[in-house]
Amino acid sequence: FRFKDSLAEDLRSADLVISHAGAGSCLETLEKGKPLIVVINDKLMNNHQLELARQLHRDGYVLCCNCSTLVETLQLMDLSTLKPFPPGQPEKFALFLDKVVGFQ
């Protein structure tokens, strides 16, 4: 498909997600608690997109590979090693902002 308004339905029914390193895709998948393999595009080496994928991988939330190692990764993967992804906390931002503007 080209562009769907939301991948939420597809994500809900998936057992495994293989995605590019786009932040939206990664975060949406992790928040739904689905195991994620991030495929890094070697041709976009200096793309800042990689920063998040790298960090998520370092922290143990996702598996990473590139196009040529995808098959191998799928064959050897152990999804139980992936850690659950804790949600972000916008309430902390609200508290901070309240202090900044003087609503207490």
Place this chain on the structure above:
Amino acid sequence: AGGHTTEILRLLSCLSESYSPRHYVFADSDKMSEAKIRSFEQKRAETFPKSQFTLHRIPRSREVRQSWISSVVTTLYSILYSLPLTNKLKPDLILCNGPGTCVPVCISALLLGLLGIKRSIIVYVESICRVETLSLSGKILYYFSDYFIVQWPHLKEKYPKSVYLGRIV
């Protein structure tokens, strides 16, 4: 645009109704943000029926990988365009999170502040995608914002004047 809009709406999700009216400013080339914003505000109106918001489109300051020289010209044009808008809205608080669109708005606000017309508090939240480096908007607004928030500890070390609250989206 896209990811930025999703992030900023998350940032807004826990704000009290004192943060009203909300004026959303985004690029004229952005086709998807309006729908996301309306959906967010519609949901919000279920809890806070008196919710008020407006939408404004401004010319996009810079395309991805646009050259430096032409970026300066298009950004100047965007600033000239946003100055009357910022002057009309006279926001108490400007919240932005990184698209090039926010730079002209913040610069307009800074100018209005310098001219003694309106002093807005500028709060910049760098995108969650930025773990090791700042975006171009971030690099500029690090010096011009009142509060600069980063979401990863590495950036807090690199940019000591920033605020680190952990992941907030």
